[in-house]
Amino acid sequence: MIVVVGLSHRTAPLEVRETFATSADVLPAVLARLASHEELREVMFLSTCNRVEVFASASSPDGMAAAAKAIRMALCDHAGVGDPEVVAPYFYDRIGSDAVRHIFRVAASLDSMVLGEPQILGQVKAAFDAATAAGTLGNHLGRCIHRAFTVGKRVRTETHIGAGSVSISSVAVDLAKRIFGDLTDHTVLLLGAGEMAEAAAKSLGRGSRHIRVCNRSFERAAILAGAVGGDAVQWDALGDELTRADVVVASTASRAYVVTHELVKRAMKLRKGRTLFFVDIAVPRNVEPSVHAIDNVYVYNVDDLEQQVAEAMKSRTSEADAAEKIVAHEVADFEAWTRGQSVAPTIVRLRARTRAMLMGELERTLAGRLRHLAEGDQAALRQMMESGANKLLHAPTTRLREIGATEGGLDAVRSVQYLFDLPDAPEEPGASDIMDPDQAGSDADRLRH
Amino acid sequence: MGCGERRRGGRKSASAPYVSGASSPNRARFEHVNSFIVDGLFVATASAYLAACVLFIAFLGNERFSLAGKLAPRLVALGAALHATHIVVSSVVWHVCPVEGIHFAMSVVSVLACAVYLVMRSRYRIDVVGVFVAPLALTFLLASHLVAATEPARRYRTSILPVHVTVNLLGYALFSLAFAAAVAYLLQEKRLKEKRLEGIFRRLPPLDALDRAEHRFLLAGFPLLTIGILTGTYWAHEVEAGSATDIARAVFGYATWLSFAGVLCLRAVAGWRGRRAAYGTIAGFAFAVLVLVVYWIKSVGGPAAVAAG
Numbered sequence: 236m237i238v239v240v241g242l243s244h245r246t247a248p249l250e251v252r253e254t255f256a257t258s259a260d261v262l263p264a265v266l267a268r269l270a271s272h273e274e275l276r277e278v279m280f281l282s283t284c285n286r287v288e289v290f291a292s293a294s295s296p297d298g299m300a301a302a303a304k305a306i307r308m309a310l311c312d313h314a315g316v317g318d319p320e321v322v323a324p325y326f327y328d329r330i331g332s333d334a335v336r337h338i339f340r341v342a343a344s345l346d347s348m349v350l351g352e353p354q355i356l357g358q359v360k361a362a363f364d365a366a367t368a369a370g371t372l373g374n375h376l377g378r379c380i381h382r383a384f385t386v387g388k389r390v391r392t393e394t395h396i397g398a399g400s401v402s403i404s405s406v407a408v409d410l411a412k413r414i415f416g417d418l419t420d421h422t423v424l425l426l427g428a429g430e431m432a433e434a435a436a437k438s439l440g441r442g443s444r445h446i447r448v449c450n451r452s453f454e455r456a457a458i459l460a461g462a463v464g465g466d467a468v469q470w471d472a473l474g475d476e477l478t479r480a481d482v483v484v485a486s487t488a489s490r491a492y493v494v495t496h497e498l499v500k501r502a503m504k505l506r507k508g509r510t511l512f513f514v515d516i517a518v519p520r521n522v523e524p525s526v527h528a529i530d531n532v533y534v535y536n537v538d539d540l541e542q543q544v545a546e547a548m549k550s551r552t553s554e555a556d557a558a559e560k561i562v563a564h565e566v567a568d569f570e571a572w573t574r575g576q577s578v579a580p581t582i583v584r585l586r587a588r589t590r591a592m593l594m595g596e597l598e599r600t601l602a603g604r605l606r607h608l609a610e611g612d613q614a615a616l617r618q619m620m621e622s623g624a625n626k627l628l629h630a631p632t633t634r635l636r637e638i639g640a641t642e643g644g645l646d647a648v649r650s651v652q653y654l655f656d657l658p659d660a661p662e663e664p665g666a667s668d669i670m671d672p673d674q675a676g677s678d679a680d681r682l683r684h
Numbered sequence: 685m686g687c688g689e690r691r692r693g694g695r696k697s698a699s700a701p702y703v704s705g706a707s708s709p710n711r712a713r714f715e716h717v718n719s720f721i722v723d724g725l726f727v728a729t730a731s732a733y734l735a736a737c738v739l740f741i742a743f744l745g746n747e748r749f750s751l752a753g754k755l756a757p758r759l760v761a762l763g764a765a766l767h768a769t770h771i772v773v774s775s776v777v778w779h780v781c782p783v784e785g786i787h788f789a790m791s792v793v794s795v796l797a798c799a800v801y802l803v804m805r806s807r808y809r810i811d812v813v814g815v816f817v818a819p820l821a822l823t824f825l826l827a828s829h830l831v832a833a834t835e836p837a838r839r840y841r842t843s844i845l846p847v848h849v850t851v852n853l854l855g856y857a858l859f860s861l862a863f864a865a866a867v868a869y870l871l872q873e874k875r876l877k878e879k880r881l882e883g884i885f886r887r888l889p890p891l892d893a894l895d896r897a898e899h900r901f902l903l904a905g906f907p908l909l910t911i912g913i914l915t916g917t918y919w920a921h922e923v924e925a926g927s928a929t930d931i932a933r934a935v936f937g938y939a940t941w942l943s944f945a946g947v948l949c950l951r952a953v954a955g956w957r958g959r960r961a962a963y964g965t966i967a968g969f970a971f972a973v974l975v976l977v978v979y980w981i982k983s984v985g986g987p988a989a990v991a992a993g
Contacts, residue, residue, distance in 0.1 A: 414876065416809060416890035507955030510892060527877070531958045539879050546882050 237379055238299055239329040239337050240306040241281075241288025244348045247325035249538045253519035254322075255287040255314045258488055259365070265313055266369040272305040274298050277376035279366040281341075283358045284518045284537045285348055290338055292376045303328045332570050335379055339562045339569075342383035343390035348541040349403075350555055351396035356387040375576075379569060386565045393561060396554040404438035406543045407514045410535060411439060411482050414512050424449060424480035426473070426494070427487035428459040431516050435484040436463040439514075449476055451487070477502035477511070484514045485521035493521040499529055516540070571640040578639030581648050582632050584657045590624045718777045725770035726829070732763030733822035740815035744884045753887075757802065757811060760818050764798035767791065767825065789853055790976065794824035796857030800901075804861075808897040810889045816864035824860075827980070844922070848915035851908045856972060858905030859944070863969035865898035866962035873959055895958055898965055899951065906944050913941050929982045936974040943968030 242252060257265055262280060269278040269289060277292040289310065293302035307326060311319040329337040340346045344355045363380050366372045372380070391397050408418075415421050423439050425432045428450035436446060436459070446465030449472070450456035456467035468476055477483070477499065487493055494513065503511065513534040515522040520536055527534040535543075597620050601613050608616070631651070638647040651657065736759035743753035771791050801817045804810070872888045875881055888894070916937060920930060947964035950956035956964070 410876075410881075412890060413872070413881070414891045416893045504955070508951075508957035509955075510895075510958065530960070533876050535879070542879070543881060 236296055236299055236331050237290065237292050237334040237338070237376060238302050238306070239288055239290050239334040240303050240310070240326060241286055242322075242325045242327070243286035243288070243346065244538065244541070245346070246327055247322075249518070249520065249536060251322065251325050252285075252287060254316065255282075255310060256518045257282040257287065257313070259361070262365045263369050265309075266366060266371045268313070269306065269309050270369070270371045272302075272309065274302040274305045277373040278371040279362055279376060279380065281359060281362040283355065284516075285541070286341070286346075288341070290334070290376060290380070292373065299330045303330070332566055335569055336562060336566045338379060338383050339386040339565055340559075342387035343558055343562055344387070344396070345390070345555060345558055345562065348538075349544040351391075352402070352544075353391070353397055356384065356391075359383060359387070375573070378572070382565060382569050386562060389561050389565070390558040394554045394557045396558050402438075403516065403537070403540045403544060404435055406540050407435065407484070407516075407535070408438050410514075410533075410540075410543070411512055414510055414533060415481060418482070421445070421481035422447065422479055423465075424476050424483045425459065425463075425465070426450075426483060426485040426521060427517065428452070428455040429486055429488070431486040432484060433459055433462065435486065435514065435516065436465070439482060439484060447476060447480065449473055474498060474502065478505040481510065482512045482514065483522075484516065486517045487521050488517070489521060490519050492523040494526060495523050496525045496529070499526045499532060503529060503532065514540070570642075574642075574644050575636055575640040578635055578644065578648055581639075581652060581657060582635055585635075585651065585655055586624075586628055586632070588655060588657065589628055590621070593620050593624050722770065722774050722777060725766055725773060726825075729763050729766040729770055730822060730825055732759050732766055733818050733825065736760045736763060736814065736818040737822065740812070740818060741884075744812065744815060744887055753811070756818070757805060757814050760798055760814055760821070761802050763818070763821065764795050764802065767795045767798070767821070771795065788828070789849060789979075790824045790828035792853045793856040793860065794821040794828075796854060797821060797824075797860040800857055800861055801864075804897070808889075808900070809893045810865060810868075810897050812887050812889055813861070813864050813868050813894070813897070816867055817861065820860055820864060827976075844915050844919050848912055848919055851915070852912035855905045855908035855912055858901045858908070859965075859969050859972055862898045862901035862905065862965050865894045865901060866965040866969075869894040869898060869962045870959065870966075873962075891958070895961065898962065899948075902944055902948060902965060906948060909941055909944065913937055929978050933975050933978045936971050936978065940968050940971040940975065943971055 242255065244252070257280065262282075265280055266278055269275060269280065269291070274294055275291045276294045279290040281288045281290065287310070289306045291302060291306060293299050307319055307323075310326075311317075311322065314322075316322050337346070342356055342359050344350065344352050347355055359380070363372070363377075367377070411418055411421075418439070422445040423436070425436055425446065425448045428448055432448070436448075446460070446463050447468050448456040448460040448463070448465055449468045449470060450459070451470050453467060453469060459465075460467040473493075477494070483494070485494060499511070508531050510531045510533070513522045513526065513532070515534060515536040518537055522534050522536070524534065524536075526532055594617070597616060601608065601616065605613075605616075635648065635651060638644045736756045739749075739752040739756035739759060742749045743756060771788060775788065797817060798821050801810075801814060805814065868888050869891060871885050872891050872894060875883070875885060875888075876891065889897075916934070920934065943964060947956065947961050947968065950964070951961055
């Protein structure tokens, strides 16, 4: 069974989420640490601006609570939270079909702050790739994530949930225009030179004449500056740059505040009170929250921006109902597949047992009364017995698969196990077979495109 | 416009302040027609301003009413044109110079404020500030009719008086707009600080545009106010004004000048922009309004004015 443990914008404020945020470079180590817990069979780690979640499958059907506990402990260890009870109110657990529904809703952006936002599917894909590369995904959770990609695609194509897209970037531009009006004569400073800075530069920089890029690595700053037609500046010059810039887009991976209250206070004196607007799209945040209290300074972080986006996207909620129906349908399908998978070991054992019994009897007869038969005749008899066993078991196997996929199918399976004296406790689907990274990657790509 | 102003007749018509007793049936008929025209212009002006207010609010309140946003400034323009006609016709009918007497002065302020708004709204991108300008114009129009029409006593009619009143009226018009921009700025700033951007004022102009407009209106109005203060001081000295209302008016006048001077100086020297400048502008405008209130108290013959006068 699948279990999800995590925290999101619905349960935890940004200052809590940023404690648990994990960058891509440390993800393999985190996955390895999670996978080392014997309660967990498969693991995937999703860390975005809005959520930090672990998707996992438990080692045994009875070990869900233990698996959830292990995940919480691992997350707290990773974030350096000494007492897990302190952050316990921010966490949630989803188990079984609730967990599957949650994963599908996340991929379909139904659980996003901005309903219908397109980035989440790519973020789930990145998390899936990382888990596959780390060898922590198996057939069960892997299959679930595959289905999540399909659900995400279906929701986007079969509903209008993504129509009239309003992004964080467009909201940031709108806010900048509410403050400055025309951005033509204003300077945009990009703090950080990653993908987010580049995306912001494309939106904000479009109307701006001056773009400056400030990054710890000057080389990367120069590359981005070249790409967006701006100037690269040294990291040490940040204080001076704050006196020039009108809009600052902060997106560094720093875990400490890069722009402090004191730094901005000094800059505002030199700016003679000219308005300064910070767009802090980094998690953890780059700009100290108290900066917003300074006169003529405005700081909007990820939550603020997404809140504005969500306000603008209220009309999408009617589409959410249609999307929820798709999710419900897909969850039912996946559950049926899961139950069908749980029947497989019983079918295999039933066939093996029947075949072994029939073939055993045949061999004994061939060694006794029918030993005079030629080799060709004995082979023909064996073939006949094989065909007979297959024909005999065809209908029960088919019925068993059908019944097994239904909600009450487990009882029927147990009856068969009892009638034919098969070992009980059907195995968890995906108990074996860690997913091959290449195969998983190509499957995911196929589903996404 | 000192304490010795004399009244010319009672207020038989809301817009016929200078009606005097009829001396013949023909004259009475003539004055009746004139009153009808002036009253009609007054009602039409007030209606245009009121309609502009309603359209501005409708435009702010609902995105679907974009047409209202286009029509509202035109109604302000129509109101200002009717208002100007009303002032001209009234002054011709009653043989009064419009820059003499608080009755017309308040009307002229609102017409000038509307005119400056209409000229500058595109340049400063402050179309929506009309939501404050239109009610302000309407308030001044109605307030002018609460003020009894008086004309200055002969001893107060010095050569400098028309200059004093004219520059003050222009200054008041510009300060009215600076005030409107300051109020709009504070609303917009509050919304941005509280991060609540939806609601009726979501179409307010950008913060910087409002701050810039407010500053430029102050810059334009301040020299006029300075001339008004200087000419007023000279005039008071010349006519030996010294009543309680004269003193109160002078005190509030100086307070107005000091407030605006402070806002402009602190902005240049200490970078007082935005919210602080807006509060300073509103304070200055409040003192300016108090000057008019003193005129009003005097014109309705309040106890203090009576005691003083």
